[in-house]
Amino acid sequence: MTVELRDCPDCGVPREFAQLHSGQARCPDAAGGQCPEWVCLSCGAGLLAGLVPLALVPDGPPPRSAGAGARSGGAGARLGRAA
Numbered sequence: 001m002t003v004e005l006r007d008c009p010d011c012g013v014p015r016e017f018a019q020l021h022s023g024q025a026r027c028p029d030a031a032g033g034q035c036p037e038w039v040c041l042s043c044g045a046g047l048l049a050g051l052v053p054l055a056l057v058p059d060g061p062p063p064r065s066a067g068a069g070a071r072s073g074g075a076g077a078r079l080g081r082a083a
Contacts, residue, residue: 006038010045017047 002019017038027035038047 003041004038006040006047006049008040008043008045009047010043011040015043016041 003016004019005014006017007013008015008017017040019035019038027037036048036050038049039045040047
């Protein structure tokens with residue numbers, strides 16, 4: 001367990017924070033990197049520090065560009081409006 005002195009947002013003063021998942025093989029949230037989770041040893045407040053791992057995965061097909069509908073007879077043409 002790694003311990004550092006950090007500013008605690010709940011206590012309002014510097015306190016000892018522990019990094020419970022220190023080491024690359026033990027942190028479930030940071031594959032191959034440092035764990036961003038720290039816990040105040042005085043009050044138990046959680047703190048994310050450092051780089052937080054993100055995975056950007058699209059939910060569906062890529063969005064169409066705004067001009068794509070107009071070129072292929074988009075909504076204006078279907079509603080009987082002049083394109």
